[in-house]
Amino acid sequence: MNFFSVLIRILTIAIAFCILAGFVNSTERQARELNSGTIFTSEGWTIETQSGPGRLTIKHEGLGTILCDVQLNLEADGVLQELKQWNVEISGPRTITSSSRSGETGGPDRLLVRTIQPSSTWIFEPTRDCLRISSTAPGAVLTGQAPVSSARGLARLLDSDGAPVTWQGTGECAGTYGGAYTRIPSFLPRENPECMYFTLGQAGGSVFHSMFDRETNTAIRFTPQTRFSERAVGGEQLEFTMPLPGPGLVRLVPDYYTKVLGVPRYAPLDLSIFDRAPTVWCSWTSYFPDVTEDDIVKNTDWLAKHLAPYGFQYIQIDDGYDRIPGQFGPEGHHWIDHWNKNKFPQGPEWIAGYIKSKGLRPGLWLVPNGYAGAVEDHPDWYLSDKEGGYIRVYNTPALDASHPEVLGFLQELFGTLGGWGFEYYKFDGEFAVPAYAPRVDLTRRHDPTADPLETYQRRLAVIRKAVGPHTFVEGCPSGTPLNGIGHFNSYFNGQDVYNNWQGMFALFSSINANTFLNRMLVFVMPGEGVELGRLMSVEEAARKRSPRVIDNAREREDPMIGIGVTPAQARTLVSVVSLTGVSYPLAGVMPELPPERLQLLQRTMPTMPIAPMDLFSRGTEADWARFRHVRADDLIHHFPEIFDLKVAAKSGTYDVVALPNWRSDPVTKTVSLSRQLGLDAGEKYVAFDFWNQTLLGVVSDRMFVEVEGHDTRVVLVHRLLNRPQLIGTSRHITGAYSIQDLSWDAASITLQGLSEIVPGEDYTLFIHLPPGAPATSTPMASTGGNPIPVRKERKGDLLSVSFKSPESPVTWQVKF
Incomplete structure (x- = not known):
C-alpha cells in the first residue's frame, strides 16, 4: 500500500467520523429540542x-x-x-x-x-x-x-346499549291537525338507570366519564x-x-344534541339576561277561561306578600281574557282587539300595571299563529285548505307567515302588548303550521315557494325583535319538533296537568323526558302548575272550584279521586321541581293554601342555576288514554328513584339527594354512596335530613332511608370533616342559596360566614359537631355592624344557630 492510498484511507475515515459525529450531534440536538x-x-x-x-x-x-x-x-x-x-x-x-x-x-x-x-x-x-x-x-x-367552565362540564351521555325508551311530543298535532306524532328513540343507561344527576357549580364524581361543551355542541x-x-x-x-x-x-x-339526540336545532341558551329558570303562576288549571280581573288581583296580592320576598316573579294570565261568550261566533281569538271588559273591566294596561305595582311581572297567554280580527279586511293573510276553508289553531284562523303584512301585524301586536307592560308570554299552538298540518294547501300561501321551516324561523325572529331580549317567551309546540330553539326562553313540551296527585304525573313525565334540554338549549316548563292545595273530595271541590276544574279531571281519570294533594305528595312536588332546576310553575288558588304548604314553597324558592348532567331523555310517560283506568300506584314508569344534585358553591361541595317514593306503601331505600352517588369509597360522610331538619348520622358506604308513601326525603350528604362544619340551612333546599361566604379559622376555632336572609323571617344554620368537638360554642350575628339576637340549640352532634333580622345580609360566626 503506497503513501497516497494510506492518506486517502485516513482522510476517508476522518470524513466519515466527522459526518457521523455531526449526525450524532444533530440527532442529540434535535432530541433535546423535542424533549425541551x-x-x-x-x-x-x-x-x-x-x-x-x-x-x-x-x-x-x-x-x-x-x-x-x-x-x-x-x-x-x-x-x-x-x-x-x-x-x-x-x-x-x-x-x-x-x-x-x-x-x-x-x-x-x-x-x-x-x-x-x-x-x-x-x-x-x-x-x-x-x-x-x-x-x-x-x-x-x-x-x-x-x-371546566359554565360552557363545559361533566355529563352522562346517551347509552345506546341501554334500555330503549321513546321521547315524544303530545298528540295535539296528530289529533287536532292530522299531523304525525314526534317520536325519537332514546335509552336509559346501563349503569345507574335509577339515578338522575344534576349539578350546581362544577362538581364531579366517579360515575361520570364524559364531558359536554355547550359552545360547540x-x-x-x-x-x-x-x-x-x-x-x-x-x-x-x-x-x-x-x-x-x-x-x-x-x-x-360532534353535533351531539342534533345528530345523537335528535333535537332539530342547536343553539346554546343565552344566560346573560335570564340566568335561571323563572317562577310563574298561571291562571289556567284553577280557573280555565272563567278567570277574572278579581281572581288575578287576589292571587297577585297573596303571591306578592308571601312569595315575592323568596324570589317569586311572574303572574301569567291564561286563556279567557279576550273572549265574550256568543259575541264573536266561530271566528275565535282577537287578542288585543276585544279584551273582555266584563271580566277585566279596567283593561289590560291596568292589570299589567297592578301586577307591577306589587313587585311582580305580568305575563299573558296567546296563540300568535292565529288571529280572527283580519278575516274581512285581509283575507289573504290566512292559511287555507284545498277547498279554500280556513286552517284553524285554537278555533282561530291561522295566519300565513309568508305574507310580509302578517309579520308587520305581529310586530304591531307585540309592540302594543309590550306598551301595556307585559313581560312574559306563553305561546300556545306554537309550531310551523304549514310544515306539520297536512290539510294546509301550500300553493295557496302568499309565497307558495317558501320553505315552511325557514318561514317559521323568520317569523320567530320578527317576534323576538319586537318583544326584545328582556321579555321571557315560553313556547308550547303542540307535539311537533322543537324548531323554536334559539328563539324561546323556555318550552312546555308535555301534557296538561290537572289538580290532583295523578294529574301531576304529566309534570313528572315532562321532567323525566325533557330535562336534558334545561339550561342547555331552553329552560323546561314542566306543566301549567303544581297543585299544592289540601286534598278535597269531589263534592267539596265541586262547591269551591270552577266546573271546568272538575270536568277536566273527570276526563282524565275514572273514577275521579278528588282535588288536591296530601302533605307527602306536596313535598315530593316541590322537591322534584326545585332540585331539577326547571321552571317553577304554580297554578292553585293561592289564598287558600295552608301555612305548612306555603312553607314548602318558601323553602324551595327561588330557582337555582341547576344544570342537567344526564344529557339524554329518559322517555315520555304521560299518556292519558293509558292513565284513565290505571291508578298512579300501578303505572310502570321510568321516573328516577334517586335525584342527585351535586353542589360546588360557597356553601361547600356536597350532594343533595332526593329519594321519592312513587307508590303509596312505605319503603326503605338503600343508597350506595360510591356506586350511585360517585363519592369516594371508604370515606365517611354526614347525612342531614332537610325536611325534618334532623341529623341522620355519619355514613360510609351505604345509607338507609325510610320513605312514606308518595313522600320524598331530601338528604344533604357532606364529606365528614374533623371540625365543626355547616351541613344545611333552613332557607333553601339546596343549602346553597343564602350562603354568600363561608370559612373556617383553625387558629381561633371559629366557623364564620355571610348569609342572605328574608328580613323578618327566622333563619337557622345547621352545624355538625364531630367527636371531640368543644362542648361549648358562642354564636354571634350582626347586620350593618349592629349585633342581633342569636339562639342556639344542641341535639347530639347537631348544633342549630338561629336568628332573625330586619335587614340582609347577616354576618355570623360560631366560636368553639
Whole structure:
C-alpha cells in the first residue's frame, strides 16, 4: 500500500467520523429540542410535552384544552409512582413543530413518550375525533386536570346499549291537525338507570366519564375507567385519573344534541339576561277561561306578600281574557282587539300595571299563529285548505307567515302588548303550521315557494325583535319538533296537568323526558302548575272550584279521586321541581293554601342555576288514554328513584339527594354512596335530613332511608370533616342559596360566614359537631355592624344557630 492510498484511507475515515459525529450531534440536538418542549399536531389534535417536569397538555381545535398537567404514572399495590424522566419520539408522515423549530414539517402520526426508570413506552395516536392512548407497562395511569367552565362540564351521555325508551311530543298535532306524532328513540343507561344527576357549580364524581361543551355542541367521551374528583380545583379544573388496562380512547362526538339526540336545532341558551329558570303562576288549571280581573288581583296580592320576598316573579294570565261568550261566533281569538271588559273591566294596561305595582311581572297567554280580527279586511293573510276553508289553531284562523303584512301585524301586536307592560308570554299552538298540518294547501300561501321551516324561523325572529331580549317567551309546540330553539326562553313540551296527585304525573313525565334540554338549549316548563292545595273530595271541590276544574279531571281519570294533594305528595312536588332546576310553575288558588304548604314553597324558592348532567331523555310517560283506568300506584314508569344534585358553591361541595317514593306503601331505600352517588369509597360522610331538619348520622358506604308513601326525603350528604362544619340551612333546599361566604379559622376555632336572609323571617344554620368537638360554642350575628339576637340549640352532634333580622345580609360566626 503506497503513501497516497494510506492518506486517502485516513482522510476517508476522518470524513466519515466527522459526518457521523455531526449526525450524532444533530440527532442529540434535535432530541433535546423535542424533549425541551414538543408541540405535536395531527388530525386537529395537539399534544404539548414538557419532559423536564414530566407533563402533557392535550388540546383539540375548536375545543381548546381538554386535559392539562397530565402526568404518567405506574400503579402498584394501590400506590401511584410518577414517571418524570422522558424521551419524546415522533413517527409518521404528518406535521410537527417544537419550541425551537416552529413551522417545520415532516413529522408525526404518533407521539411516543419513553420513560427510563422504570422503562415504559406511552403511545398517543390521533385520528379524526379520536385519540388512542396506550402503554407497554402494566398499571399505567394518567392523572392530571380537566378544565371546566359554565360552557363545559361533566355529563352522562346517551347509552345506546341501554334500555330503549321513546321521547315524544303530545298528540295535539296528530289529533287536532292530522299531523304525525314526534317520536325519537332514546335509552336509559346501563349503569345507574335509577339515578338522575344534576349539578350546581362544577362538581364531579366517579360515575361520570364524559364531558359536554355547550359552545360547540360536542361531547367528549373518556375511557370508562376515567374518574373525576368531587370538587373543582380553583373552580375551573377537575382532577382526573385515567387507568389504562389496555388501549384507551378519548372520543369526540360532534353535533351531539342534533345528530345523537335528535333535537332539530342547536343553539346554546343565552344566560346573560335570564340566568335561571323563572317562577310563574298561571291562571289556567284553577280557573280555565272563567278567570277574572278579581281572581288575578287576589292571587297577585297573596303571591306578592308571601312569595315575592323568596324570589317569586311572574303572574301569567291564561286563556279567557279576550273572549265574550256568543259575541264573536266561530271566528275565535282577537287578542288585543276585544279584551273582555266584563271580566277585566279596567283593561289590560291596568292589570299589567297592578301586577307591577306589587313587585311582580305580568305575563299573558296567546296563540300568535292565529288571529280572527283580519278575516274581512285581509283575507289573504290566512292559511287555507284545498277547498279554500280556513286552517284553524285554537278555533282561530291561522295566519300565513309568508305574507310580509302578517309579520308587520305581529310586530304591531307585540309592540302594543309590550306598551301595556307585559313581560312574559306563553305561546300556545306554537309550531310551523304549514310544515306539520297536512290539510294546509301550500300553493295557496302568499309565497307558495317558501320553505315552511325557514318561514317559521323568520317569523320567530320578527317576534323576538319586537318583544326584545328582556321579555321571557315560553313556547308550547303542540307535539311537533322543537324548531323554536334559539328563539324561546323556555318550552312546555308535555301534557296538561290537572289538580290532583295523578294529574301531576304529566309534570313528572315532562321532567323525566325533557330535562336534558334545561339550561342547555331552553329552560323546561314542566306543566301549567303544581297543585299544592289540601286534598278535597269531589263534592267539596265541586262547591269551591270552577266546573271546568272538575270536568277536566273527570276526563282524565275514572273514577275521579278528588282535588288536591296530601302533605307527602306536596313535598315530593316541590322537591322534584326545585332540585331539577326547571321552571317553577304554580297554578292553585293561592289564598287558600295552608301555612305548612306555603312553607314548602318558601323553602324551595327561588330557582337555582341547576344544570342537567344526564344529557339524554329518559322517555315520555304521560299518556292519558293509558292513565284513565290505571291508578298512579300501578303505572310502570321510568321516573328516577334517586335525584342527585351535586353542589360546588360557597356553601361547600356536597350532594343533595332526593329519594321519592312513587307508590303509596312505605319503603326503605338503600343508597350506595360510591356506586350511585360517585363519592369516594371508604370515606365517611354526614347525612342531614332537610325536611325534618334532623341529623341522620355519619355514613360510609351505604345509607338507609325510610320513605312514606308518595313522600320524598331530601338528604344533604357532606364529606365528614374533623371540625365543626355547616351541613344545611333552613332557607333553601339546596343549602346553597343564602350562603354568600363561608370559612373556617383553625387558629381561633371559629366557623364564620355571610348569609342572605328574608328580613323578618327566622333563619337557622345547621352545624355538625364531630367527636371531640368543644362542648361549648358562642354564636354571634350582626347586620350593618349592629349585633342581633342569636339562639342556639344542641341535639347530639347537631348544633342549630338561629336568628332573625330586619335587614340582609347577616354576618355570623360560631366560636368553639
